[in-house]
Amino acid sequence: MLTLLLVSVPLAGIAQRTTATFAGIVRDPSGAVLPGATVELTNEGTNAVISKVTSETGDFLFDYVPVGNYTLKAMKRGVNHHFAALAGDGC
Numbered sequence: 001m002l003t004l005l006l007v008s009v010p011l012a013g014i015a016q017r018t019t020a021t022f023a024g025i026v027r028d029p030s031g032a033v034l035p036g037a038t039v040e041l042t043n044e045g046t047n048a049v050i051s052k053v054t055s056e057t058g059d060f061l062f063d064y065v066p067v068g069n070y071t072l073k074a075m076k077r078g079v080n081h082h083f084a085a086l087a088g089d090g091c
Helices: none
Strands: 003-009 019-027 038-043 049-053 059-066 069-075 077-086
Touching: 019 049, 019 069, 038 059, 049 059, 059 069
Parallel strands: none
Antiparallel strands: 003 019, 019 059, 038 049, 038 069, 069 077
């Protein structure tokens, strides 16, 4: 199973939030970071998918994501997938 460390950050200085930021680190069951893992963020209302690949340090960043409910999926060949439900309200 993959482990995801997630952070949702509000954009400072905006009275009404219209976007959010999701950032995290993908790790394997032993705690080692997983470079090259595919991370997909799916808007549950529209089914729109945004994909990123983790860096050498296993981190990823989805910036300026429209506010909504999302499912995050991290995948890497040979490692079990992990899913997380997220609310993209910038909190």
